[in-house]
Amino acid sequence: MQNNMDLKSLDLKQEPPVKEPERQYYYIAKCRELVGQKAKTLGRSLTYHVTTFGCQMNARDSEKLTGILEQAGFAEVQDEQADFVIYNTCTVRENANLKVYGHLGLLKHAKKSNPHMHIALCGCMMQEPEVVEKLKKSYRFVDLIFGTHNIFKFAELLAKMLESGEQIIDIWDGTKEIVEELPVERKYPFKSGVNIMFGCNNFCSYCIVPYVRGRERSRKPEDIVREIESLAADGVSEIMLLGQNVNSYGKTLKDPVSFAALLRQAEKVEGIARIRFMTSHPKDLSDELIQVMKESKKVCRHLHLPLQSGSTRILKAMNRKYTKEQYLDLTEKIRREIPDISLTTDIIVGFPGETEEDFQETLDVVRRVCYDNAYTFIYSKRTGTPAAVMENQVPEEEVKSRFDRLLALVQENARAQTARFAGTVQEVLIEEVNEHDSSLLTGRMSNNLLVHFPGDAALIGSIRNVRLDVCKGFYYMGTLVSNL
């Protein structure tokens, strides 16, 4: 279903089709023609580089951008010295934005030495009007700017950009459309993300995602299953179902379906050995889901369950809709039903009004749940969110001290949790040659832990048994066990 349209058969003298995705295939063919002509004039192929910031959703979106660039005839290069550079941006915390401006400063110089260079920006940061104003004023060298809702129109915008010398800006406030079946170029041949829903309706008071990604929209289960089948046919054995709150999947569909029911359907797809998902909101995690995870041979032994804060008072101010006790009960139930599960989480420190007592509640939950890993964030004020105008912003020094104390506890727990598997044999999906030592391979266990072991690169993409010999804190050194 993907990459299957014959571009050569499209007649570019005709008007572009109105219907999607046909319209975008027309523009891919158009880009191909324009890129071909330019390459001929220059006597070399045109190159591209995609830089991705942010979460798994953005990573998946970047695979869609890459798919279109490849079909348009660009050749990928590993650095930003390219003819077309695109940043897929994130704005979840202030430092995500700062990174983009930092990179842009460097690109300005690169563009001076390559007159054929084009620069594009897309993603969540572009959905903020003040960002676009700033770019319009001070970053005139950026050629193309678009947002999250019209990413499916990338080919059309790219064609426009290649034909015009003007700065092109196209940002939508929202969309109900889900345009599928456009080309995708996966980063890994053996694993892939699969979007099951877009947007978020939760409006946690600190979070900008609902404003930049729009309202929650679920894909139809049959479309999702069809995509998983085609991935399996293409050699993918591990999929990750993606959504900001997968537990509320399907609630707004014409024929509502639960996330647990979707998992059951996904599990039936032959060739898929592992199923992961991101992210689960604790308020919507059902018993049915725990049951499916427990019974399943394919759903991985890993649950990412963001806590954000251990204080019921702060959770209320965050609009998270669960209490400390409800969260603890839930994690207890999960550990009771699925004892070998790894639990990971996200925690914010320094939310407005957080006192030392509130923070102690967070440490208490971390001690009790014993996370396998936790991503800890310093609260970042996002303009337009309710928390940004709350009083009692916590002084920076206090936040820093809390952050350091939390991190120390999280790391201590994670070491102990990681060590509990020492000496066992685990199935791992072999992902790559080790970055630092090419005699080693790196594989991922069902619980998301990594193990490095001697082996041949030909094994990449396969699932093998590996003995976990030495725990190195957050990962293992191991040995391949032959004769499965």
Ligand code: SAH
């Ligand atoms: N949808 C997911 C999270 C998406 S954002 C969920 O609800 O769990 C990923 C993480 O970034 C969040 O879990 C939160 O811990 C963190 N985050 C979001 N907004 C933030 C902010 N304003 N400051 C600091 N961290 C933030």
Ligand code: SF4
């Ligand atoms: Fe943000 Fe909350 Fe939605 Fe997650 S659930 S994306 S934290 S608003």
Ligand code: F3S
């Ligand atoms: Fe960032 Fe957008 Fe993801 S703000 S975390 S890239 S949804």
